[in-house]
Amino acid sequence: MSLGDRWAGHHIQQLTTPKVLAERAQSLGDKVFLNYLPDGRQLTYRDIDLMSNQLAHGLAKRGIGHGTHVACLMDNSPEQLLTYFALGKLGAVAVPLNTGSRGQSLQYLLSHSDAVALVVDDALWSNYAEVAAELDNIRQIVCLGADKAQIAARKTDIDVVDFADLYEADQSLPEATVSFNDPSYIIYTSGTTGPSKGVILTQAQCFLWGLSHAQAFGQRPDDIAYICLPMFHTNALQGATYNAIMVGASIALQKRFSASRFWQDIRACGATLTNLLGSMINILWSQPRDPADADNRLRMCMSAPIPDFGLEFEKRFGLRFIQSYSLTDFGPSHAYSLVEPLAKLGSCGKARAGIEARIVDENDFELEPGQRGELVLRHTMPWAHSQGYYKMPEATVKAWRNGWFHTGDVGVIDEDGYFWFLDRTKDAIRRRGENISAYEVEKVIMSHEAIRDVAVFAVKSEMSEDEVAAAITVKDQVELDHAGLIRYCQSQMAYYMVPRYLVVMQDLPRNSSQKVEKFKLRDWANEDLERLWDREKAGIVVKRG
Incomplete structure (x- = not known):
């Protein structure tokens, strides 16, 4: 019976990571499931099942088990997917993080998610290192792509493990009770009038x-x-x-x-x-x-x-x-x-x-x-x-x-x-596939020493979807350094959140309840974007890393 037939028969309780991957490995075996184009690696359905078992044993040895929250700061790779599946086989919860996250936004995600462990690409280690001192919940780190000397140097009061060392010889399914209604992922999506929200997805x-x-x-x-x-x-x-x-x-x-x-x-x-x-x-x-x-x-x-x-x-x-x-x-x-x-x-x-x-x-x-x-x-x-x-x-x-x-x-x-x-209707911005919380961008900008008030809003983009704009009032006797504010934003938020447009105003438009009327800012800006300072026209490139 195919998995589709099982769904038709309402057997939702069979839909768990260990059961589904075992069934796929048994029925499809040597069929290629994953072709990783950057290096040509190919993994079959059987490979995916057995390798995630090996990883799960390694994670379990290090205290990861049912209900443990594990953050993953990783670019696309077979290891990323294997990590998700290994955690699913233990009944642990994967917390995938946007690789552009850094500064205050990364600190919030790692803290709010209650992650006790982090799996991180070596290329993204510096993003974590920037906020490590502010995090007391991360007790173990698995690093992918670092050499032994780097791993050894990073071991302080937190245990740092080489990803390759997680693979155990045992290819059997780990002993764990995993239910269809167990949380499998917490995936963060942009907040509207508050911080990003972690959405719970079950197995x-x-x-x-x-x-x-x-x-x-x-x-x-x-x-x-x-x-x-x-x-x-x-x-x-x-x-x-x-x-x-x-x-x-x-x-x-x-x-x-x-x-x-x-x-x-x-x-x-x-x-x-x-x-x-x-x-x-x-x-x-x-x-x-x-x-x-x-x-x-x-x-x-x-x-x-x-x-x-x-x-x-x-x-x-x-x-x-x-x-x-x-x-x-x-x-x-x-x-x-x-x-x-x-x-x-x-x-x-x-x-x-x-x-x-x-x-x-x-x-x-x-x-x-x-x-x-x-x-x-x-x-x-x-x-x-x-x-x-x-x-x-x-x-x-x-x-x-x-x-x-x-x-x-x-x-x-x-x-x-x-x-x-x-x-x-939400106060959210969608830029090139990323949902951006205006609230989170405003929070960072408000922490800059020159800023008195700010409203972040969406404006039209030539690339479809939105661009990020910020209307700002500055403190008395302060002249805003536009480029300096952009550099500050880049150090404190994901690259895709950094505003493209800035405009300094005497006051922000407010209603009788003193709430900023962002629709007025959007309409005014979209009438003529030339009114706003544009970092792209200023030649400022916001890089991914």
């Missing part, structure tokens, strides 16, 4: 997410999914890797997106599927045309969103667009697949199997088709959606009021049941 939900994608889009065992998005996000992990597992397909993994390398990779690995973000599509579209543009095996490309030039892109590159509406906070809910009418291109598609979706007004009353309102969701099956926010009960209750998850996204459901996204 079962991760596989149900993958199965939902596979079924909604007609994915097959002979598919090869090219992944260049980061696996610390649900798009690449639950929305590409887990669905490959569920249908017995393969993934080709690249460290990160590169426009110059993208099509070369696609051809070399024989990819039939890939996921892209709007900004990436714009970049690929702007590349010089090549007679070989359509020389690939891609049959579908998931895009969020599908651009206005979507039909031209499809023709040029010989592929078809699909679209998913998915939220880390909830899971996948809508799908626009290859069988949908062309007239619905640009929509997020219809609600998937098991999903109930409504458009409601500000009092949660359902609106008629075509009326604009907030999208709310719920699932008809247990354990198929995320389980709220870690250590944030009030935010969880607010998001799930009246028994529906409130997405904070505004749109319409048309008379045929297709959802069209229009806008966000």
Whole structure:
């Protein structure tokens, strides 16, 4: 019986990391699951199962067990995925962290998550070292890629282990009681009016997410999914890797997106599927045309969103667009697949199997088709959606009021049941695939000695999605050093959060309750972005590392 049949039979309780990987290893064995393009390593389904067992034994020897929170600050690699699976086999909780996190934002994530251990790439060690003195919860570190001398030098009052030393000879499944409803991941998503929230994903939900994608889009065992998005996000992990597992397909993994390398990779690995973000599509579209543009095996490309030039892109590159509406906070809910009418291109598609979706007004009353309102969701099956926010009960209750998850996204459901996204109600910014908390950017800027007040907001971007802007008031007798503030931000937050635009104002616009009216700032700025200081025009490059 396939895993899909088990889902149809409502055997959700079988969806745990140890059970699913063991079943895949038994039924698929020597089929290649992972092709790691940077160095050519290939791992079969059996390899993934046995190697994650070996890692799990090594982690267990070092005190990692059921319910232990382990942060992972890692770029895409086989080791990253094996770590996630090994933790899942112990019933431990993986906390994937954005590799751009540093300074105050990284300190918050490591502290709030209650992680007691950290698995970190050597190239990202300095990010941790910057905030290590402020963390008393991290008691053990596993470092990938450091040499023995570096490992030895880093052993102070915290135990530092070489990743390679975790592999035990024992390839059997570790003894651990793992349940379908155990937390498997805490994945952080941007806060709106507060700090980033850790979303709890159970063991079962991760596989149900993958199965939902596979079924909604007609994915097959002979598919090869090219992944260049980061696996610390649900798009690449639950929305590409887990669905490959569920249908017995393969993934080709690249460290990160590169426009110059993208099509070369696609051809070399024989990819039939890939996921892209709007900004990436714009970049690929702007590349010089090549007679070989359509020389690939891609049959579908998931895009969020599908651009206005979507039909031209499809023709040029010989592929078809699909679209998913998915939220880390909830899971996948809508799908626009290859069988949908062309007239619905640009929509997020219809609600998937098991999903109930409504458009409601500000009092949660359902609106008629075509009326604009907030999208709310719920699932008809247990354990198929995320389980709220870690250590944030009030935010969880607010998001799930009246028994529906409130997405904070505004749109319409048309008379045929297709959802069209229009806008966000949340004070969040989406820049090149990353959700950014305005609150967290404001918190860093306010800690700068020259700043009296700040409001961070989204402005339009030529690359689709948003750019980050900050309206600032400075302390008396202070003249703002724009470049200096950018350097300060870069030292205290992830690179993608650093504002592109700054504007110094006498006062920020406020309502009678003294809340900043950010809609006025957005409207004013978008009328003419030339009014704002632009770090890109100033020649300031904010690097990833």
